Amino acid sequence: MSAQPVGGGPVDHPRVPKTIGGISNALRGSRRAQFFAELLEAQQGPELDGVLTAWWGRAMLDTDPDRDRVRAAAEAGTLPTTSMEEVLRRRQERGVR
Template sequence: MSAQVAHGEGSGRPHVPRTIGGISNAPRGSRRAQFFAELLEAPQGPQLDGVLTAWWGRAMLDTDPDRDRIRASAEAGTLPTTTMDDIARRRRQRAEQ
């Protein structure tokens, strides 16, 4: 799986603020209730950060117009991926330029 952002600000894609309010606007129905249930049970600190990080990722996918194609590619094993070594190499190359 890629560690790089697939869609960022300015890409024309929806952007979900990494806040409780921003994340809570993305899921609908029972998924929103599940988000709030996990949020309310998590103590402040790493566990709360983990809940927000996991749900922010889900919110970004839920609001992405390509979500069905991305999910199908992931399930089929055809989603393009990269390694951390490749990412580090590309960053070094950009820094040298």
């Protein structure tokens, strides 16, 4: 078993480029304005990197083709879940730390 991106294409070509333009183009509605507000206040360096990383994650979620289906399942209580203990057990079985 190998890790593959879910609906995002190859790892070196994510669905949303991790750039200011890529992130802003992917965000829905007022989230784009929130992104720019945080971006304009961030200091160059780790703070700016943190803003880009956080908003890139949100942009990836906004562009997930299964977003609406997953949200509906979560709201209906039908989204499959796994406990952390189960995740750790599976990882241990595969020899992953």
